[in-house]
Amino acid sequence: MKVFRVGADYAINVMVRYDNFSLYSAIPVEVDQLKFLQNLQTEKYINVIFWTKPSKLHYEVQFIINPSDKELFMERAEHFKLNVTLLQPNIQQAFDNQIIKKYLGFKIDNYTWEYYHTLEDIYHWLSDLTIKYPKIVQLYVIGKSVEGREIYALIIKRGKSKNKIIVEGGIHGREWISVEFVTYLAAQILNANDTNRRVVKLFRSHDWLLIPVANPDGFNYNQKEDRLFKKNRNVGGGLNGVDLNRNFDYSFGKHAVGRHILDDDYCGSTPFSEPETVALKRFLQQHSENLKFYFSIHSYGQRIVIPFADRVNHMSNYFELENYGKQAATEMFNYTAKNTKLGLYMTRWVSF
Numbered sequence: 001m002k003v004f005r006v007g008a009d010y011a012i013n014v015m016v017r018y019d020n021f022s023l024y025s026a027i028p029v030e031v032d033q034l035k036f037l038q039n040l041q042t043e044k045y046i047n048v049i050f051w052t053k054p055s056k057l058h059y060e061v062q063f064i065i066n067p068s069d070k071e072l073f074m075e076r077a078e079h080f081k082l083n084v085t086l087l088q089p090n091i092q093q094a095f096d097n098q099i100i101k102k103y104l105g106f107k108i109d110n111y112t113w114e115y116y117h118t119l120e121d122i123y124h125w126l127s128d129l130t131i132k133y134p135k136i137v138q139l140y141v142i143g144k145s146v147e148g149r150e151i152y153a154l155i156i157k158r159g160k161s162k163n164k165i166i167v168e169g170g171i172h173g174r175e176w177i178s179v180e181f182v183t184y185l186a187a188q189i190l191n192a193n194d195t196n197r198r199v200v201k202l203f204r205s206h207d208w209l210l211i212p213v214a215n216p217d218g219f220n221y222n223q224k225e226d227r228l229f230k231k232n233r234n235v236g237g238g239l240n241g242v243d244l245n246r247n248f249d250y251s252f253g254k255h256a257v258g259r260h261i262l263d264d265d266y267c268g269s270t271p272f273s274e275p276e277t278v279a280l281k282r283f284l285q286q287h288s289e290n291l292k293f294y295f296s297i298h299s300y301g302q303r304i305v306i307p308f309a310d311r312v313n314h315m316s317n318y319f320e321l322e323n324y325g326k327q328a329a330t331e332m333f334n335y336t337a338k339n340t341k342l343g344l345y346m347t348r349w350v351s352f
Contacts, residue, residue: 016226018095020067023051023088026077027060033082037061046073049228049264052301053256064091095227098176108132113184116176119149119220122183122212126154133190142211143279146234149216151279156189159204162290168211168280169297171244172230173218178297182212209287215244215276230264232276242268245296247277304329 028034037054040046047066054061065073077084088094101115103125111117111125130139138155145151169175169182189203213219217233218241231241239261246257249271258265272278284294294307304325306318 015224016228017092018064018227019090019092021049021064021091022067022070022086023062023064023091025060025062025085025087026082028054028057028082030081031057033080036076036080036082046076048073055256062087100223106131111183111187113180116180117183118223119213119216122179123150123152125183126152126186126212129154129186129190137190142283143275145215145217145276146232146274147217149220151211151214151216151276153283154186154210154212156186156208156210158189158192158208159206161205161207163206164209164287164291165206165293165295166209166211166284166287166291167295167297168214170211170213170219171215171276171296172298173215173220173222173232174228174230175299176219176222177299179212179219181297182210186210186212206292209283211280211283214280218244231266232274234274240266242266242274244274244276245298247272247274248281 026033026037028037034054034057040048041050041054046069048069049064051062051064052060074084099115100118101112103117103121104110105124106128108125108128111121117125126139130137133156136157138157140153140155141150142153143151167182167185169178172178186208188199189208192200192203194200215232218229218231221233222229229241231243234242243258243265246253246265246267252271253259253267256265257263257267260266268274272281284291306321306325
């Protein structure tokens with residue numbers, strides 16, 4: 001592995017590279033087109049890595065293709081009359097532009113969200129928060145990963161309410177922005193002032209239980225070895241990791257999972273077979289009293305996903321959640337349209 005440094009910033013050049021892998025977009029509008037994309041996902045006769053998967057007609061699918069298979073893919077896409085749009089000709093260039101900024105310990109304000117951070121620096125910053133805010137911030141080890149790394153929960157208590165909100169990120173190793181979002185949320189909670197009374201009221205009306213990196217092994221391996229690796233590092237006996245997001249016991253192995261140990265979505269041999277998911281389970285059980293919300297932050301894409309969306313009927317508040325989700329999507333769209341140039345990326349409501 002090579003590391004290039006410029007001052008306090010550095011970019012990691014991982015061992016696995018994706019030079020000239022191209023990112024494409026397609027929207028299947030006919031059944032044959034959808035089946036073609038789904039067969040690529042299951043049969044793997046063309047080296048395609050799906051970033052958004054082919055699940056429904058008229059839903060955008062995004063994927064990268066090995067340069068050696070581009071010609072064959074385009075030939076098959078033309079056969080099915082599937083319109084394909086090139087989004088990024090060389091995805092490795094985008095990866096190389098993802099700069100990681102070194103955090104200078106004990107200078108909390110120097111931790112910014114213009115750059116990414118290493119696992120070590122994230123943990124260092126979390127520890128520094130407890131020193132700066134000893135009365136309202138606590139840091140707990142809720143368990144350990146396969147490789148023995150600690151999994152931390154940051155608990156922020158700004159008010160007297162016993163109501164709790166859990167926010168978890170980084171359960172997939174390659175979703176760096178989900179980790180950064182949870183740390184950004186922690187900073188927003190701690191720095192909220194009276195200029196925005198609505199935000200202050202929200203932050204002070206709940207205890208916030210934040211788990212920035214639920215999969216520390218996968219996150220660390222992703223930054224140093226393979227930018228597209230998402231699972232944990234349970235790699236013994238030919239296993240190539242487990243998709244922790246699919247290792248919980250609800251509807252285990254039934255929906256959108258891989259059953260082969262090498263599959264990107266491999267759910268594991270049994271529910272809670274992995275120490276990371278066991279740690280999350282125990283933490284949730286310990287804090288279930290007065291727990292009002294649990295948010296799991298993912299990337300990539302703009303989606304709000306209802307839990308248990310495969311079974312509408314058993315949820316008495318399903319349509320209430322749907323309404324909340326649509327309102328949240330609208331609020332986020334309006335905020336980004338007003339404050340940034342990202343407003344065109346409308347947050348979509350998705351239930352699956």
